[in-house]
Amino acid sequence: MPSYDFRCKQCGRPFSHFYKSVKDYEAGTGLTCPHCGSTDVARRIRRVAIPRPSRDLSQLSPNEMLSVMNSDNPREVGTMFQQVMESAGGDLGEMGSTVQEATDRLLRGESIDSVEGDLASRDSTPTADD
Numbered sequence: 001m002p003s004y005d006f007r008c009k010q011c012g013r014p015f016s017h018f019y020k021s022v023k024d025y026e027a028g029t030g031l032t033c034p035h036c037g038s039t040d041v042a043r044r045i046r047r048v049a050i051p052r053p054s055r056d057l058s059q060l061s062p063n064e065m066l067s068v069m070n071s072d073n074p075r076e077v078g079t080m081f082q083q084v085m086e087s088a089g090g091d092l093g094e095m096g097s098t099v100q101e102a103t104d105r106l107l108r109g110e111s112i113d114s115v116e117g118d119l120a121s122r123d124s125t126p127t128a129d130d
């Protein structure tokens with residue numbers, strides 16, 4: 001699990017918190033400012049430098065794509081998937097339906113964690129023809 005950046009609303013100082021598991025992250029437990037002990041903290045979103053105005057997210061490097069995935073912006077991630085699919089001519093083989101479904105859900109504003117979790121649990125269980 002990655003560490004996340006936070007800022008304490010009490011003393012205004014930034015700090016990082018490393019989550020040991022997704023459960024910790026979802027529960028938001030153990031999150032206190034290491035400087036003053038306040039629990040009144042806010043997640044800091046690391047802004048990613050994405051080339052504009054082209055906004056061609058399919059041309060991002062793997063690291064940039066990861067940054068988009070971590071941006072907590074489902075629609076941005078959905079847009080990225082959509083552009084990746086379009087650049088592949090809409091043919092992603094076996095991945096196609098999975099990616100399409102993820103894209104649709106992200107563009108509807110579903111949380112990245114929820115979509116990611118659902119798809120991951122289905123990993124390596126290819127479906128028959130549909």
Ligand SMILES: [Zn+2]
Binds near residue numbers: 008009034036038
């Ligand atoms: Zn503090």
